[in-house]
Amino acid sequence: MKAMRDGVLRFFDQDYEVKKEWYVTDSTKKMFYNSNVDLSSTLPVRWRDSFHCRMAPDPPSPQELPPPCRDILIEYSKQVTKLGCSLFELLSEALGLGSSHLKDIGCVDGLATIRHYYPASPQPELTIGARKHADNDFITLLLQDHIGGLQFLHMNQWVNVPFVPEALVVNIGDLLQLISNGEFVSAEHRVVSSSFGPRVSVACFFNTGMVDTGKIFEPIKELLSEQNPAKYWATTMKEFVRHSHSKVFDKSSMLHFRI
Numbered sequence: 001m002k003a004m005r006d007g008v009l010r011f012f013d014q015d016y017e018v019k020k021e022w023y024v025t026d027s028t029k030k031m032f033y034n035s036n037v038d039l040s041s042t043l044p045v046r047w048r049d050s051f052h053c054r055m056a057p058d059p060p061s062p063q064e065l066p067p068p069c070r071d072i073l074i075e076y077s078k079q080v081t082k083l084g085c086s087l088f089e090l091l092s093e094a095l096g097l098g099s100s101h102l103k104d105i106g107c108v109d110g111l112a113t114i115r116h117y118y119p120a121s122p123q124p125e126l127t128i129g130a131r132k133h134a135d136n137d138f139i140t141l142l143l144q145d146h147i148g149g150l151q152f153l154h155m156n157q158w159v160n161v162p163f164v165p166e167a168l169v170v171n172i173g174d175l176l177q178l179i180s181n182g183e184f185v186s187a188e189h190r191v192v193s194s195s196f197g198p199r200v201s202v203a204c205f206f207n208t209g210m211v212d213t214g215k216i217f218e219p220i221k222e223l224l225s226e227q228n229p230a231k232y233w234a235t236t237m238k239e240f241v242r243h244s245h246s247k248v249f250d251k252s253s254m255l256h257f258r259i
């Protein structure tokens, strides 16, 4: 985890001239570096840069990855995938299903990784690190640092998620809510700006994003009954993600899939 964080700092500490080679606003690309792509349409302004890289399916070749974090990104993604597999086994069992159920239906098919860099903000009250949203995936494994700033919405109140050394935050995403028919509820969260920084985080999303896998996701049949009918429509990951991009990424994107 420390090596991953150091790699992120090395990437963002590079000269602007080097980093701009990676600058892309098209989020369907496998790899892109950007900042405030929707600056003109939404406020408050996000005070951060992000570097995205899809590691599965169809991982990039090592040469395609930026040298400052190349090796560690490959290793970190491998370990996160392993941990994700264990968590999906536990989540399957928690739903009363066989332990490989969530893996078998495709929850581990995709891994999108994002490194965020939140500089110290001279006027934190005028900016936000990450706006209120729920993640458009099954689960997210998040590495944050000692600066803090991550908050979850709990009973209509923002609650700080303290930094715990050597721990990851596990976040339930909207798609797990959909396939579990609301048994698991996605967590709305945000990151507030700070006058301290930079803050660095690494979010690993279990989803296949805009990749066309053809797989259909719907409330798991074994969880349904006459008393508990399906609450959500079937969808593909691509349709789900496309829809969440067209929204401001809050619970309203789930409403669209509500029966």
Ligand code: OGA
Pocket: 114, 116, 130, 135, 142, 144, 150, 189, 191, 201, 202, 203
């Ligand atoms: C995200 C996210 C939180 C963080 O990337 O979806 O919520 O701490 N990140 O950077």
Ligand code: NI
Pocket: 133, 134, 135, 189
């Ligand atoms: Ni998030």
